[in-house]
Amino acid sequence: MWLNNKYTKWYFEVIENAKKRNQELMYEKHHIVPKSLGGSNKKENLVKLTPREHFICHMLLVKMTKGENKVKMSYALHMLLHVENAYQKRYKVNSYLYENLKNNIRIDMIAANRKENNPFYGKKHSAKTRAELSKLRRERIEAGSSEGNFGPLSEEKRKKVSKGVSKYFAALSKEERSKKYSTSKDKFVECEHCNRTFSPSNYAQWHGDKCKKRKEV
Structure with missing residues (x-):
């Protein structure tokens, strides 16, 4: 699973040091073997890291994996940078590091979905499906929506949503x-x-x- 390189060595050094010390007041739980790679929520697979250590570990995980596992770790790092939740802060990095991370994630994602790796590789939409997609696209544009959006809600849909919220x-x-x-x-x-x-x-x-x-x- 792990590549035999310096990043793997550094990763487990951070993990072992975190296990030995008295826990910091500010910490975040980290899966030593990420869940997307088969890790569990068992106590032995969890470690408390400082926010800085947590971010560094996710950067290292990208460099100590390859293939599909690397794509998963790149995505996890992307989520760590962008997705807010009530339990963990997001990480602010300088523009140079941010650009490098984004470029690496983009390269990994493209490689993961190239040719045979793409589930739609070698397939084509039928004429009927293309016509339906084209019709839907025109309807969205005519409704005043920007490309790719579903457009404004109709009055009937608004009433239905409002009724559901009120009932809840x-x-x-x-x-x-x-x-x-x-x-x-x-x-x-x-x-x-x-x-x-x-x-x-x-x-x-x-x-x-x-x-x-x-x-x-």
Whole structure:
């Protein structure tokens, strides 16, 4: 699985040092053998790393793998740079390093989907499928959408979405809504007309004197 090079050596040195020390206050859990390469969530496959160590380890993983495994590690590094979540910070790098990382990821992705590696290699869309795709593309453009987007929602679709959202919120108790959506910055406000709770900005825009349930005096 691992290439026999200096990057593999450095990777496991970081892992072993992290296992031996007293844990830092700020740490992130890391899968020693990544899950996409068959690693598990078992305790022996997890290590607590500092954010800096975590980022370095993912850079090393790209350099200590090859083929499909390298593509997976490149994608994992890409996610580490771009995808936010509630448990881990994202990493800011200088422009030089960012350019190199992006170029390497791009090269790996292209190689992974070239010729025989591409599941659509050697295949063609039927005339019927091409006609359907062309029709869908024209409809999107005529609807005023930018290329590749699905365009604005129709009035019927808007009502359907609104009805579904309202039904979902109606099923929640006031406590559940507050617990699910409240934050330390926002205190939810109850509308005196529809008896539902909203964030201050939502309340100001759609409720209070503007509420549809408000009875005209």
